[in-house]
Amino acid sequence: MLSAPVKTIRMALTGNDAGAEAMRQIDPDVAAVFPITPQTELMHAFAAFVANGKVSTELVTVESEHSAMSATVGASAAGARAMTATSANGLALMWEIVYIAASLRLPIVMPVINRALSGPINIHCDHSDMMGCRDSGWIQIYSENSQEEYDNIIQAVRIAEHPDVLLPVMVGSDGFIISHAMEVVDIYPDEDVKKFVGDYNPKYGLLTGKDPMTVGPLDLQDYYMEHKRQQAEAMKNARKVILEVGKEFGSKFGRTYGYFDTYKLEDAEYGMVAIGSTAGTAKVTVDRMREKGEKVGLLKLRVFRPFPGAELVHALKHLKGLTVLDRSDSFGAEGGPLFNELRASFNEETHKPLIRNFIYGLGGRDINLEDLENLFRKTMDMVKTGEGAGSSQYYGARGDE
Amino acid sequence: MPTLKEMSHRPERLTGGHRLCAGCGASIAVRQVLQGTTEDVVVGCATGCLEVATTIYPFTAWKTPFIHNAFENSAATISGVESAFRTLQRKGKIPMSKDVKFVAWGGDGGTYDIGIQSLSGALERGHNMVYVCYDNEAYMNTGIQRSSATPLCASTNTAPAGSCSVGKAQFRKDLTMVVAAHHIPYAAQASIGFWNDLVKKAEKAFAVEGPAFLLVLAPCPRGWGFPNDKAVEIGKLAVDTCFWPLYEVENGVFRLTRKVPDAKKKPVEEWLRSQTRFSHLFKPGCEGWVEKIQKHTDEEWARYLEMDGKKIF
Numbered sequence: 001m002l003s004a005p006v007k008t009i010r011m012a013l014t015g016n017d018a019g020a021e022a023m024r025q026i027d028p029d030v031a032a033v034f035p036i037t038p039q040t041e042l043m044h045a046f047a048a049f050v051a052n053g054k055v056s057t058e059l060v061t062v063e064s065e066h067s068a069m070s071a072t073v074g075a076s077a078a079g080a081r082a083m084t085a086t087s088a089n090g091l092a093l094m095w096e097i098v099y100i101a102a103s104l105r106l107p108i109v110m111p112v113i114n115r116a117l118s119g120p121i122n123i124h125c126d127h128s129d130m131m132g133c134r135d136s137g138w139i140q141i142y143s144e145n146s147q148e149e150y151d152n153i154i155q156a157v158r159i160a161e162h163p164d165v166l167l168p169v170m171v172g173s174d175g176f177i178i179s180h181a182m183e184v185v186d187i188y189p190d191e192d193v194k195k196f197v198g199d200y201n202p203k204y205g206l207l208t209g210k211d212p213m214t215v216g217p218l219d220l221q222d223y224y225m226e227h228k229r230q231q232a233e234a235m236k237n238a239r240k241v242i243l244e245v246g247k248e249f250g251s252k253f254g255r256t257y258g259y260f261d262t263y264k265l266e267d268a269e270y271g272m273v274a275i276g277s278t279a280g281t282a283k284v285t286v287d288r289m290r291e292k293g294e295k296v297g298l299l300k301l302r303v304f305r306p307f308p309g310a311e312l313v314h315a316l317k318h319l320k321g322l323t324v325l326d327r328s329d330s331f332g333a334e335g336g337p338l339f340n341e342l343r344a345s346f347n348e349e350t351h352k353p354l355i356r357n358f359i360y361g362l363g364g365r366d367i368n369l370e371d372l373e374n375l376f377r378k379t380m381d382m383v384k385t386g387e388g389a390g391s392s393q394y395y396g397a398r399g400d401e
Numbered sequence: 402m403p404t405l406k407e408m409s410h411r412p413e414r415l416t417g418g419h420r421l422c423a424g425c426g427a428s429i430a431v432r433q434v435l436q437g438t439t440e441d442v443v444v445g446c447a448t449g450c451l452e453v454a455t456t457i458y459p460f461t462a463w464k465t466p467f468i469h470n471a472f473e474n475s476a477a478t479i480s481g482v483e484s485a486f487r488t489l490q491r492k493g494k495i496p497m498s499k500d501v502k503f504v505a506w507g508g509d510g511g512t513y514d515i516g517i518q519s520l521s522g523a524l525e526r527g528h529n530m531v532y533v534c535y536d537n538e539a540y541m542n543t544g545i546q547r548s549s550a551t552p553l554c555a556s557t558n559t560a561p562a563g564s565c566s567v568g569k570a571q572f573r574k575d576l577t578m579v580v581a582a583h584h585i586p587y588a589a590q591a592s593i594g595f596w597n598d599l600v601k602k603a604e605k606a607f608a609v610e611g612p613a614f615l616l617v618l619a620p621c622p623r624g625w626g627f628p629n630d631k632a633v634e635i636g637k638l639a640v641d642t643c644f645w646p647l648y649e650v651e652n653g654v655f656r657l658t659r660k661v662p663d664a665k666k667k668p669v670e671e672w673l674r675s676q677t678r679f680s681h682l683f684k685p686g687c688e689g690w691v692e693k694i695q696k697h698t699d700e701e702w703a704r705y706l707e708m709d710g711k712k713i714f
Contacts, residue, residue, distance in 0.1 A: 072481060
């Protein structure tokens with residue numbers, strides 16, 4: 001399947017173990033850890049690496065996620081490569097500092113094991129945690145499986161630390177579905193990953209700079225807006241860097257990454273856009289329906305921030321009908337976050353598919369092959385009758401059908 | 402302990418020209434505490450008067466590396482900086498011979514209240530840092546609101562004195578003891594009114610391995626209601642009335658660092674009358690409160706005398 005230029009080691013790993021492997025190879029200077037399901041085992045594994053001298057990381061065993069992000073900000077501002085990881089409510093507790101990390105332009109990398117935000121309290125997968133902070137100024141990358149989680153975390157370091165970017169990156173992986181499922185993962189040799197990631201020597205740092213610097217000053221009406229503008233520019237710059245890093249990663253390790261992947265989409269008439277592990281199920285659905293002669297295809301979105309609107313439109317505009325799957329709601333909005341942004345991206349297009357939105361899988365509600373086939377059928381019905389175009393509905397909740 | 406002359410030759414790490422109010426106790430606290438070491442210092446600071454008035458972009462009053470993150474996380478932030486230092490030294494990016502002191506600042510709101518979790522966590526983890534709370538007994542940066550450091554009967558904008566209120570209805574939290582109960586090597590309570598006591602405590606705090614804590618009374622002319630030129634005198638009066646005892650807890654041993662003899666002990670009323678935040682206590686309808694505060698102060702002082710020289714943790 002792959003012709004990796006490097007020798008890979010094939011291992012059976014859970015998503016959390018794969019994330020920890022990436023962190024072991026990255027060997028960050030500082031990592032702040034705090035338990036939250038389903039992220040916990042990732043940091044268990046990493047703490048064991050620290051305890052056994054496999055990494056040189058200083059582990060900061062904080063008393064909350066708020067302090068996890070605060071200590072990570074402190075370490076990163078000091079001039080160290082700093083990481084942490086979290087899920088759902090933990091990310092919510094970090095919220096204030098998540099924004100600060102981005103505005104201070106600190107290249108922190110944080111695996112987020114996606115879980116439904118409370119309440120009601122629920123520990124299972126949806127994307128409400130990361131989608132909730134989609135405007136925080138972090139780059140957001142989502143993974144389909146453990147391999148992608150591992151690959152994405154490694155790439156995230158390069159993207160975050162690129163001098164034209166200097167923004168934090170969160171790498172999302174579906175809670176339990178990826179984090180706790182054992183899968184085959186190709187692990188690349190330590191020295192190759194370390195070489196790819198490179199040594200970290202930032203231009204600025206509290207401890208590493210020549211002159212004393214003040215980090216986090218009060219920024220009033222006369223400068224705040226310029227700093228926000230710089231953040232926006234950095235996010236624009238990230239577009240190019242994400243592709244460059246994804247390509248370089250491919251040339252080194254055999255798997256090339258872009259903003260998204262398409263699956264049998266080129267000649268399809270009916271399409272689906274999904275994020276995360278659902279894309280894996282959807283590929284099998286596409287295969288099954290293709291066997292029956294149905295012209296269906298899939299687009300799996302990897303990068304949500306920066307949002308690759310133009311590229312998505314280019315890849316999807318030939319379709320007759322398109323279903324956008326959102327694994328989180330945006331209450332009171334006209335559909336889920338992915339639907340809203342994608343639909344807006346199509347606005348100036350004259351030739352475009354009919355689009356509809358389904359909000360599914362909240363709090364870990366299962367989505368299976370039959371469900372996805374059903375959703376493709378609904379897309380076909382929409383094209384046939386025009387009904388449902390532009391709508392957003394829940395799928396798979398009691399009372400929907 | 403350096404002499405005053407020696408100290409006068411030490412470089413200022415917080416320069417003049419910052420925008421703190423005239424007569425502010427916080428900047429005095431910073432300058433005195435930072436006289437406690439000649440090593441390089443990295444300063445962390447919680448959101449508050451000290452931070453907003455010393456770092457208005459594109460200016461900074463700090464001649465040391467400085468980081469402000471948010472209101473409640475000064476301790477957690479500096480714990481990240483300190484952890485980075487240890488790794489970077491281990492990796493050879495900072496010479497092993499280099500000594501750097503890490504000091505986190507917070508006001509009483511940022512320390513007693515919203516930042517106490519972050520502080521407690523950092524103390525328990527044992528970071529090599531000095532945490533200093535400049536205590537002006539209310540949220541002053543936002544405009545004088547009560548905190549858990551605000552003393553009984555002080556009038557603030559969220560617990561104002563009024564026809565149905567004597568001001569704050571509760572005693573202040575005993576933060577130094579809360580911190581000392583973490584069994585850290587050094588915790589002390591000081592006042593900007595006694596610079597020699599404070600600098601000595603700062604020296605000890607910087608010298609210990611592991612976390613150290615200083616709670617420094619920093620009178621606030623605006624919030625307390627006294628003339629701009631009286632901050633140091635007010636800081637002395639707090640101690641001489643035994644309202645603010647100076648003490649330290651060193652390796653668990655409690656020691657009063659200024660034992661006010663009974664003959665020199667001033668009545669608390671003198672302290673209360675010096676500030677307009679207590680002025681309602683001297684108007685009709687508030688009888689008995691001054692006595693209540695005096696009684697509480699006496700009881701606390703007796704408790705401190707009892708503990709003096711003893712291992713309490």
